[in-house]
Amino acid sequence: MDLNDFTEQIKLQFLEEDQPKVTSEIDFRKLSTWDSLTGMAIIAIIESEYGVTIPVDDFKEMRNILDLFNYVKYQRKD
Amino acid sequence: MKAFINAISYYLPEKVLDNHQISLEHPEWAADKISQKTGIYKRHIAAHDESAGDMAEKAGKKLLAETKVEASGIDFLLYCTQSPDFFLPTTACILQAKLSLPTSCGALDFNLGCSGYIYGLALSKSLIVSGIAKKVLLLTSETYTKFINPKDKSNKTIFGDAASASLITSEIGPYELGNFRLGTDGTGAENLIVRFGAIRHKTDKGTDIFDSTGEFVKNEEYLFMNGQAIFSFTSITVPKLVNDVLLCNNLVKDEIDYFLFHQANKYMLEFIRKKIKVPLEKFIYYLEDIGNTVSNTIPIALKEECTNKKKGNILIAGFGVGYSWGGCILHSM
Numbered sequence: 001m002d003l004n005d006f007t008e009q010i011k012l013q014f015l016e017e018d019q020p021k022v023t024s025e026i027d028f029r030k031l032s033t034w035d036s037l038t039g040m041a042i043i044a045i046i047e048s049e050y051g052v053t054i055p056v057d058d059f060k061e062m063r064n065i066l067d068l069f070n071y072v073k074y075q076r077k078d
Numbered sequence: 079m080k081a082f083i084n085a086i087s088y089y090l091p092e093k094v095l096d097n098h099q100i101s102l103e104h105p106e107w108a109a110d111k112i113s114q115k116t117g118i119y120k121r122h123i124a125a126h127d128e129s130a131g132d133m134a135e136k137a138g139k140k141l142l143a144e145t146k147v148e149a150s151g152i153d154f155l156l157y158c159t160q161s162p163d164f165f166l167p168t169t170a171c172i173l174q175a176k177l178s179l180p181t182s183c184g185a186l187d188f189n190l191g192c193s194g195y196i197y198g199l200a201l202s203k204s205l206i207v208s209g210i211a212k213k214v215l216l217l218t219s220e221t222y223t224k225f226i227n228p229k230d231k232s233n234k235t236i237f238g239d240a241a242s243a244s245l246i247t248s249e250i251g252p253y254e255l256g257n258f259r260l261g262t263d264g265t266g267a268e269n270l271i272v273r274f275g276a277i278r279h280k281t282d283k284g285t286d287i288f289d290s291t292g293e294f295v296k297n298e299e300y301l302f303m304n305g306q307a308i309f310s311f312t313s314i315t316v317p318k319l320v321n322d323v324l325l326c327n328n329l330v331k332d333e334i335d336y337f338l339f340h341q342a343n344k345y346m347l348e349f350i351r352k353k354i355k356v357p358l359e360k361f362i363y364y365l366e367d368i369g370n371t372v373s374n375t376i377p378i379a380l381k382e383e384c385t386n387k388k389k390g391n392i393l394i395a396g397f398g399v400g401y402s403w404g405g406c407i408l409h410s411m
């Protein structure tokens with residue numbers, strides 16, 4: 001798994017005005033267009049592209065793309 | 079024998095709920111944010127004393143008036159709703175009388191949501207191709223807003239009420255029905271449900287349940303949608319459905335001129351559109367002024383965005399509550 005590719009995929013789930021601000025370390029919950037729908041899209045894209053289902057309670061603990069990346073990597077035992 | 083959609087009419091109730099009104103009731107949600115995410119600006123709401131059956135009757139009468147088809151010539155009525163007027167009799171029987179259809183007309187209700195129009199077309203085609211019926215009137219009508227708890231702002235922003243009527247016959251019409259693919263996964267039943275009020279929990283009373291931040295979560299007497307689960311289901315099922323529909327019609331993606339999916343909400347549809355890599359100009363949206371009208375979204379979008387405007391192969395697909403899904407190709411002439 002490559003962090004840059006992963007970040008690019010997650011970035012696309014944000015509305016265009018926020019996409020340039022998205023990095024692997026930014027707290028995405030603080031972006032102006034963040035809401036539960038964005039969360040759903042992130043969970044869905046990870047499920048279909050990486051085969052990892054993140055339970056909603058675990059997802060709520062994650063603040064940035066690096067958290068997500070590490071979680072997915074651990075689950076896939078890459 | 080072939081089957082065609084010859085005409086579509088629809089009915090929207092008079093009362094309108096716009097984002098400004100929702101924002102007044104729920105100040106934490108700005109009106110422009112609601113439209114930005116859902117793609118919806120307003121929805122129509124059935125009147126207190128207006129049932130889905132009433133709306134279906136209006137859509138049906140409109141179709142008969144617009145097409146000048148004799149009611150006496152209709153020999154089958156299919157009615158799709160999840161908001162039946164009564165437990166029994168079947169609303170379709172009441173509609174047979176109200177629309178003055180002949181007593182030789184077959185009539186039945188079928189209970190499906192967002193996949194309902196596709197199933198209705200599949201049943202209509204079957205009746206025609208088998209020689210059981212010649213002129214099928216397919217009605218869809220839904221009043222989900224009557225299932226929505228006043229505190230449930232999420233569902234309030236999405237759903238609107240509407241009814242549609244389609245005439246399906248073997249005579250050449252604007253849309254020829256191609257081959258269908260249908261599917262079901264009842265393990266998803268819990269994720270979109272009105273639990274109380276029917277026979278299993280007829281007298282149970284629901285209570286409002288809130289999460290730790292004070293957000294309304296559910297009340298079993300009302301519509302509950304597990305948004306996360308529905309989003310996951312859709313993102314996995316729809317791309318596969320699209321492939322299956324292409325395969326069974328011997329078509330490849332590039333031969334599809336337009337994609338018309340159940341108008342769930344813009345954000346989720348954009349997610350799917352990007353996932354299956356369909357350009358925006360081939361992807362039909364019609365939900366700004368009506369919202370998600372469940373089984374009515376596809377016929378209304380066909381009427382408004384496609385009839386006399388878009389020619390070629392249209393891939394239509396419906397998916398949702400059940401889980402239930404279906405898709406087919408319309409050859410638009």
